[in-house]
Amino acid sequence: MTAPAVVLVGPPGAGKTTVGRILADRLGVGYRDTDADIEAGAGKPIPDIFIDQGEPHFRALERAAVRDALAGHDGVLSLGGGAVMDDGTRALLAGMPVVFLEVGLHAAVHRVGLDAPRPLLAVNPRQSWRELMEARRPLYTEVARAVVGTDDRTPEDVADAILDALQLKDA
Numbered sequence: 619m620t621a622p623a624v625v626l627v628g629p630p631g632a633g634k635t636t637v638g639r640i641l642a643d644r645l646g647v648g649y650r651d652t653d654a655d656i657e658a659g660a661g662k663p664i665p666d667i668f669i670d671q672g673e674p675h676f677r678a679l680e681r682a683a684v685r686d687a688l689a690g691h692d693g694v695l696s697l698g699g700g701a702v703m704d705d706g707t708r709a710l711l712a713g714m715p716v717v718f719l720e721v722g723l724h725a726a727v728h729r730v731g732l733d734a735p736r737p738l739l740a741v742n743p744r745q746s747w748r749e750l751m752e753a754r755r756p757l758y759t760e761v762a763r764a765v766v767g768t769d770d771r772t773p774e775d776v777a778d779a780i781l782d783a784l785q786l787k788d789a
């Protein structure tokens with residue numbers, strides 16, 4: 619049984635995917651992203667899963683993807699921004715080296731506001747993102763072992779801050 623070295627959570631635009639890849643490189647380990655696993659398994663992009671089968675179905679696929687990745691991956695793992703909304707997924711994260719990547723509204727909307735592949739932000743990015751964050755902040759905090767801010771930091775600096783927060787430097 620293996621377990622990831624780092625699991626990244628946080629809202630869309632926090633940089634989970636971008637920073638996760640850099641972090642895996644730094645640590646010399648593999649990188650995995652449950653969004654990519656879900657798309658590969660379903661054979662279609664995430665927005666199509668939301669449209670064809672709805673968000674509850676997506677969350678169930680996501681729970682299964684998180685379970686598989688936690689059991690079968692020993693590198694860096696990035697989750698989708700909404701994974702923490704599911705009680706079963708949160709339970710799977712207990713005891714894992716989870717880092718909550720924080721980002722403020724301004725930077726998040728700047729980074730992903732006009733990005734079509736995020737169905738939950740498609741209509742009114744600012745308001746939707748604020749509402750998402752209100753519901754999710756306590757859940758990100760609940761599952762996280764460390765919290766790392768990303769505003770005014772490059773993805774490389776964020777990766778560095780994660781290594782510091784988890785005391786993985788020179789480990």
Ligand SMILES: Nc1ncnc2c1ncn2[C@@H]1O[C@H](COP(=O)(O)OP(=O)(O)O)[C@@H](O)[C@H]1O
Nearest residue numbers: 629630631632633634635636729768771772773
């Ligand atoms: N620290 C950062 N500073 C500036 N831009 C960033 C940063 N982290 C990520 N980005 C950019 O924001 C966008 C969303 O990043 P992504 O890694 O997909 O976020 P997430 O997976 O958390 O939704 C990408 O265009 C990425 O290049």
Ligand SMILES: O=C(O)C1=C[C@@H](OP(=O)(O)O)[C@@H](O)[C@H](O)C1
Nearest residue numbers: 629630653664698699700736737
């Ligand atoms: O916040 C969310 O509910 C979602 C975030 C997305 O991942 P990112 O956080 O990597 O954008 C993706 O899982 C899906 O569009 C749903």
Ligand SMILES: [Mg+2]
Nearest residue numbers: 634635653698
């Ligand atoms: Mg991502």
